[in-house]
Amino acid sequence: MVEYENASSEVRHIYDEIMQTRQTDYVNNFWRALAHDPITLKRTWESIKQIMAPGALDPLTKELIYIAVSVTNQCGYCIASHTASATAKGMTPEVFSELMAVIGMANETNRLAAGYQVEIDARYKPV
Amino acid sequence: MVEYENASSEVRHIYDEIMQTRQTDYVNNFWRALAHDPITLKRTWESIKQIMAPGALDPLTKELIYIAVSVTNQCGYCIASHTASATAKGMTPEVFSELMAVIGMANETNRLAAGYQVEIDARYKPV
Amino acid sequence: MVEYENASSEVRHIYDEIMQTRQTDYVNNFWRALAHDPITLKRTWESIKQIMAPGALDPLTKELIYIAVSVTNQCGYCIASHTASATAKGMTPEVFSELMAVIGMANETNRLAAGYQVEIDARYKPV
Amino acid sequence: MVEYENASSEVRHIYDEIMQTRQTDYVNNFWRALAHDPITLKRTWESIKQIMAPGALDPLTKELIYIAVSVTNQCGYCIASHTASATAKGMTPEVFSELMAVIGMANETNRLAAGYQVEIDARYKPV
Amino acid sequence: MVEYENASSEVRHIYDEIMQTRQTDYVNNFWRALAHDPITLKRTWESIKQIMAPGALDPLTKELIYIAVSVTNQCGYCIASHTASATAKGMTPEVFSELMAVIGMANETNRLAAGYQVEIDARYKPV
Amino acid sequence: MVEYENASSEVRHIYDEIMQTRQTDYVNNFWRALAHDPITLKRTWESIKQIMAPGALDPLTKELIYIAVSVTNQCGYCIASHTASATAKGMTPEVFSELMAVIGMANETNRLAAGYQVEIDARYKPV
Numbered sequence: 217m218v219e220y221e222n223a224s225s226e227v228r229h230i231y232d233e234i235m236q237t238r239q240t241d242y243v244n245n246f247w248r249a250l251a252h253d254p255i256t257l258k259r260t261w262e263s264i265k266q267i268m269a270p271g272a273l274d275p276l277t278k279e280l281i282y283i284a285v286s287v288t289n290q291c292g293y294c295i296a297s298h299t300a301s302a303t304a305k306g307m308t309p310e311v312f313s314e315l316m317a318v319i320g321m322a323n324e325t326n327r328l329a330a331g332y333q334v335e336i337d338a339r340y341k342p343v
Numbered sequence: 344m345v346e347y348e349n350a351s352s353e354v355r356h357i358y359d360e361i362m363q364t365r366q367t368d369y370v371n372n373f374w375r376a377l378a379h380d381p382i383t384l385k386r387t388w389e390s391i392k393q394i395m396a397p398g399a400l401d402p403l404t405k406e407l408i409y410i411a412v413s414v415t416n417q418c419g420y421c422i423a424s425h426t427a428s429a430t431a432k433g434m435t436p437e438v439f440s441e442l443m444a445v446i447g448m449a450n451e452t453n454r455l456a457a458g459y460q461v462e463i464d465a466r467y468k469p470v
Numbered sequence: 471m472v473e474y475e476n477a478s479s480e481v482r483h484i485y486d487e488i489m490q491t492r493q494t495d496y497v498n499n500f501w502r503a504l505a506h507d508p509i510t511l512k513r514t515w516e517s518i519k520q521i522m523a524p525g526a527l528d529p530l531t532k533e534l535i536y537i538a539v540s541v542t543n544q545c546g547y548c549i550a551s552h553t554a555s556a557t558a559k560g561m562t563p564e565v566f567s568e569l570m571a572v573i574g575m576a577n578e579t580n581r582l583a584a585g586y587q588v589e590i591d592a593r594y595k596p597v
Numbered sequence: 598m599v600e601y602e603n604a605s606s607e608v609r610h611i612y613d614e615i616m617q618t619r620q621t622d623y624v625n626n627f628w629r630a631l632a633h634d635p636i637t638l639k640r641t642w643e644s645i646k647q648i649m650a651p652g653a654l655d656p657l658t659k660e661l662i663y664i665a666v667s668v669t670n671q672c673g674y675c676i677a678s679h680t681a682s683a684t685a686k687g688m689t690p691e692v693f694s695e696l697m698a699v700i701g702m703a704n705e706t707n708r709l710a711a712g713y714q715v716e717i718d719a720r721y722k723p724v
Numbered sequence: 725m726v727e728y729e730n731a732s733s734e735v736r737h738i739y740d741e742i743m744q745t746r747q748t749d750y751v752n753n754f755w756r757a758l759a760h761d762p763i764t765l766k767r768t769w770e771s772i773k774q775i776m777a778p779g780a781l782d783p784l785t786k787e788l789i790y791i792a793v794s795v796t797n798q799c800g801y802c803i804a805s806h807t808a809s810a811t812a813k814g815m816t817p818e819v820f821s822e823l824m825a826v827i828g829m830a831n832e833t834n835r836l837a838a839g840y841q842v843e844i845d846a847r848y849k850p851v
Numbered sequence: 852m853v854e855y856e857n858a859s860s861e862v863r864h865i866y867d868e869i870m871q872t873r874q875t876d877y878v879n880n881f882w883r884a885l886a887h888d889p890i891t892l893k894r895t896w897e898s899i900k901q902i903m904a905p906g907a908l909d910p911l912t913k914e915l916i917y918i919a920v921s922v923t924n925q926c927g928y929c930i931a932s933h934t935a936s937a938t939a940k941g942m943t944p945e946v947f948s949e950l951m952a953v954i955g956m957a958n959e960t961n962r963l964a965a966g967y968q969v970e971i972d973a974r975y976k977p978v
Contacts, residue, residue: 242466244464244467245461245462245463245464246452246455246456246459246461249459249460249461250455250459252459252944252948253944253948253951253952255774255948255952256455256948256951256952256955259771259774259952260451260452260455260955263448263767263771264448264452266763266767267441267444267445267448268445268448271437271441272435272437272438272440272441273407273438273441273442273445277404277407278441278445280400280404280408281407281408281411281442281445281446281449282445282448282449283585284408284411284412284415285411285412285415285445285446285449285450285453286449286453287581287584287585288411288412288415288416288581289415289450289453289925290580290584290670290671290672290925291453291456291457291925292463292584292587293456293457293461293462293463294449294452294453294456295584295585295587296463296464296467296468296469296587297463297464297467299467299587300466300467308399309633309634310398310399311399311400313399313633313634313636313637314394314398314399314400314405315400315408315585316581316582316585316586316634316637317394317634317636317637317640318394318395318400318405318408318409318412319408319412319581319582319585320578320579320581320582320585320637320641321390321391321394321395321409321578322408322409322412322413322421323412323416323577323578323580323581324387324574324575324577324578325373325387325391325421325574326412326413326416326418326421326544326577327541327542327570327573327574327577328373328377328383328387328570328573328574329373329418329420329421330418330420330541330544330546330549331537331541331549331569331570331573331574332373332376332377332379332570333376333546333549333550333553333723334372334373334376334420335372335420336372336419336420336423336424337371337372337423337424339369339427340371340423340424340426340427341423342423342968379563379567380563380567380570380571382567382571382647383567383570383571383574386571386644386647387574390640390644393636393640410966414962414965414966415962416544417544417797417798417799417961417965418544419965419968422965422966422968423968426968436760436761440760440761440763440764442966443761443764443962443963443966443967444761444763444764444767446962446963446966447764447768447959447960447962447963447966448959450958450959450961450962451955451956451958451959452955453925453958454922454923454951454954454955454958455951455954455955457922457925457927457930458918458922458930458950458951458954458955459951460850460927460930460931460934469587496720498718498721499715499716499717499718500706500709500710500713500715503713503714503715504709504713506713506817506821507817507821507824507825509821509825509901510709510821510824510825510828513825513898513901514705514706514709514828517702517894517898518702518706520890520894521695521698521699521702522699522702525691525695526689526691526692526694526695527661527692527695527696527699531658531661532695532699534654534658534662535661535662535665535696535699535700535703536699536702536703538662538665538666538669539665539666539669539699539700539703539704539707540703540707542665542666542669542670543669543704543707543798544798545707545710545711545798546717547710547711547715547716547717548703548706548707548710550717550718550721550722550723551717551718551721553721554720554721562653564652564653565653565654567653568648568652568653568654568659569654569662571648572648572649572654572659572662572663572666573662573666575644575645575648575649575663576662576663576666576667576675577666577670578641579627579641579645579675580666580667580670580672580675582627582631582637582641583627583672583674583675584672584674586627586630586631586633587630588626588627588630588674589626589674590626590673590674590677590678591625591626591677591678593623593681594625594677594678594680594681595677596677596841664839668835668838668839669835671834671838671924671925671926673838673841676838676839676841677841680841690887690888694887694888694890694891696839697835697836697839697840697888697891698888698890698891698894700835700836700839701832701833701835701836701839701891701895702832704831704832704834704835705828705829705831705832706828707798707831708795708796708824708827708828708831709824709827709828711795711798711800711803712791712795712803712823712824712827712828713824714800714803714804714807714977750974752972752975753969753970753971753972754960754963754964754967754969757967757968757969758963758967760967764963768959768960768963771956772956772960775949775952775953775956776953776956779945779949780943780945780946780948780949781915781946781949781950781953785912785915786949786953788908788912788916789915789916789919789950789953789954789957790953790956790957792916792919792920792923793919793920793923793953793954793957793958793961794957794961796919796920796923796924797923797958797961799961799964799965800971801964801965801969801970801971802957802960802961802964804971804972804975804976804977805971805972805975807975808974808975816907818906818907819907819908821907822902822906822907822908822913823908823916825902826902826903826908826913826916826917826920827916827920829898829899829902829903829917830916830917830920830921830929831920831924832895833881833895833899833929834920834921834924834926834929836881836885836891836895837881837926837928837929838926838928840881840884840885840887841884842880842881842884842928843880843928844880844927844928844931844932845879845880845931845932847877847935848879848931848932848934848935849931850931
């Protein structure tokens with residue numbers, strides 16, 4: 217992992233931006249691993265910064281969606297880091313519980329729909 | 344698929360409840376396929392009814408999470424039906440766009456985290 | 471797709487073996503598509519023939535496991551073809567219903583275990 | 598994790614039922630983690646109890662299907678716990694070997710079918 | 725889908741760049757669907773343009789990797805479009821056959837490794 | 852795991868072939884775990900040997916494809932072992948970086964294509 221002290225000025229600039237945007241003095245392992253490839257580091261950070269900013273959806277809801285994807289994919293790192301982020305952004309135990317219940321149920325009915333070979337209802341098809 | 348006219352009273356009762364809860368006169372293909380197994384129909388409907396009811400998360404946010412799971416799993420039926428449900432519950436084109444962007448990005452970084460074999464930061468580990 | 475009439479003798483030999491083993495005069499699309507690559511056709515068929523033969527598990531149970539994997543992966547072709555095979559081998563509607571229920575539940579609890587970041591119990595770890 | 602001593606009477610009741618149904622004095626981590634949300638604990642346990650009970654399929658076959666899903670999804674916790682359950686229910690090394698072989702092969706041919714873009718045979722389509 | 729005639733100048737500019745970069749007069753459905761959200765269209769195109777450009781890996785090898793991911797995820801659209809792109813970039817039937825064989829085998833051994841709960845060899849762990 | 856000293860002559864023969872083919876004196880955990888089932892060990896090794904041999908694709912490119920599948924599936928063991936194999940076969944840091952970028956992007960656009968319910972362009976459909 218690339219530590220701040222050993223980083224190029226290009227990488228340091230992104231580390232600074234991550235810490236400033238997130239109002240923290242900690243750069244997590246994901247970014248320090250990615251820093252071996254400054255091009256991917258920069259592109260990924262700029263995409264994340266744009267996508268996770270407040271918009272039509274608030275930042276906490278975006279974290280919940282991130283967790284839903286990460287849990288479905290069984291990505292241990294992403295589950296741990298985004299659960300921490302969501303908690304920092306105000307996820308209560310009640311929200312976490314309901315989030316987990318929806319994720320579990322969706323994964324279940326996704327397979328029932330596939331296994332029963334259910335055809336898409338005419339009214340649900342995109343025009 | 345089991346049509347209302349040919350359904351047992353047990354299945355009809357669930358169809359009635361689905362239509363009443365959702366304030367519609369349409370029972371979609373998923374339930375009519377599941378109705379071949381009244382036990383699974385009943386259990387799945389009761390779980391869905393409980394999980395998708397308003398709580399710490401509002402019904403639209405729950406639909407967005409459902410879509411996130413379904414898109415990650417490439418479940419065509421579920422994507423179509425829950426996109427329709429979310430739209431009926433007020434999902435705007437702006438919300439849809441941001442939802443898709445977050446889902447896409449999460450699926451990307453899930454793989455970067457795995458491929459770079461990133462270890463979970465000590466501070467993200469559950470106590 | 472490679473039809474019997476146009477197939478090389480090498481491919482015809484495998485088609486013959488498929489029809490004989492399965493006691494049918496029909497070679498399904500999967501094999502006719504694979505026949506563009508006789509090496510993969512041969513290796514895949516020989517593996518399938520060995521793996522799906524009666525052993526400690528009977529052929530129907532093996533088909534049920536095949537369906538469980540195919541449904542979890544959302545593979546439309548495989549779901550359709552192995553549901554047909556399982557039915558031909560005696561899968562009743564009751565067995566199908568229970569199979570679907572187990573597949574759905576396993577997909578649900580797989581995500582609950584991941585999302586709650588449950589650690590493996592000491593007693594479940596391989597020695 | 599919620600230990601028996603600190604659990605509410607509602608949670609204790611479910612722990613008791615789990616231990617009684619499984620004829621053990623051990624409640625595994627999955628349930629103790631889920632107990633933070635008694636509603637999900639109760640719904641999940643009641644679904645599992647209903648689904649995994651003997652029926653058209655025997656309990657061991659149901660465990661094998663559970664393992665097939667868990668392995669396909671790369672769920673470490675679920676693989677470990679259901680392999681232990683299956684072993685307790687009589688899974689022999691021979692059954693385990695054949696199970697693994699079928700799971701592996703199904704995951705392989707699922708991708709060959711997708712990559713070769715094989716169309717579903719008319720005779721395999723649901724009526 | 726957003727057609728060129730009805731597109732904003734911002735979207736047209738990206739369509740022009742896609743056609744120029746790929747030396748074609750056709751903009752495929754993926755981009756025309758994404759154009760409903762010009763921000764995601766722009767970010768996705770600029771990322772793709774950067775990532776798929778010749779570098780340490782040649783463009784055809786990058787397409788093969790794209791196909792490997794798409795087949796593993798069972799994404800029908802992506803399999804069809806990237807198989808077409810790879811063919812246009814010189815993928816021979818022999819390369820396609822070997823690609824499919826490797827994808828299939830990797831999906832198989834991924835599950836054997838998981839199901840047998842194989843621990844990572846000390847020498848394979850990242851330093 | 853089955854060690855060489857305790858292995859049957861049948862298993863030893865395969866261990867010898869693995870070490871000879873790979874020009875190493877190390878048999879990794881995957882094979883030693885699989886050796887509990889000599890039939891699967893033999894079939895898997897012979898398939899791997901055939902598929903990963905130089906052909907229309909060179910061995911390094913095949914390893915890159917293996918990594919793409921393993922990362923998409925979140926298989927920790929396979930990511931670690933095939934990253935080591937690819938490095939031994941000459942994968943440079945630049946190739947690794949580009950590989951990761953393509954895998955990440957493909958996983959992202961796979962979901963955009965699914966979520967936007969993009970239809971396959973007529974020209975991309977297999978004839």
